[in-house]
Amino acid sequence: MAVERTLSILKPDAVGKNAIGQIIARIESAGLQVVAARMTHLTQGEAEGFYAVHSERPFFGDLVKFMISGPVMVMVLEGENAVATYRDVMGATDPKKATAGTIRADFADSIDENAAHGSDSLDNAKNEIAYFFRATEICPRTR
Ligand code: RTP
Ligand code: MG
Numbered sequence: 001m002a003v004e005r006t007l008s009i010l011k012p013d014a015v016g017k018n019a020i021g022q023i024i025a026r027i028e029s030a031g032l033q034v035v036a037a038r039m040t041h042l043t044q045g046e047a048e049g050f051y052a053v054h055s056e057r058p059f060f061g062d063l064v065k066f067m068i069s070g071p072v073m074v075m076v077l078e079g080e081n082a083v084a085t086y087r088d089v090m091g092a093t094d095p096k097k098a099t100a101g102t103i104r105a106d107f108a109d110s111i112d113e114n115a116a117h118g119s120d121s122l123d124n125a126k127n128e129i130a131y132f133f134r135a136t137e138i139c140p141r142t143r
């Protein structure tokens with residue numbers, strides 16, 4: 001296994017529930033490190049650009065509206081197999097199908113408001129990280 005980086009977004013519902021700390025605790029317990037982090041309130045253009053791959057899907061409008069409904073926390077996570085590890089920690093897209101103990105099972109209310117985003121491939125992770133962070137904002141561990 002290789003050390004990877006992935007992009008995480010704690011979505012407006014999770015931030016609104018004041019669950020940032022509880023979710024980061026699960027990320028750290030899974031062996032992933034937060035190497036960059038920032039609070040931001042996405043503009044419509046930023047949300048549309050981020051989810052551009054879904055622009056033709058019927059849920060796109062609602063997805064963008066939700067993503068700009070409140071502040072989010074964007075993070076870069078680093079660790080062994082980080083892309084797949086974080087997808088496991090998040091659980092299935094639909095919280096009703098997510099394994100107990102995952103972020104979405106425990107903090108999400110619906111498939112539309114599902115608490116967290118995680119990159120779905122290493123290539124997408126690289127692009128998504130660059131969408132939100134400059135290289136100098138990423139701070140890998142030195143000890
Ligand atoms: P994300 O990108 O947010 O990490 O979620 P994901 O990979 O698990 O799911 P994806 O297929 O990329 O979909 C992005 C977001 O769109 C909403 N969605 N709604 N109503 C629907 O059938 C549906 N399908 C997807 C979800 O909020 C999902 O997180
Ligand atoms: Mg996705």
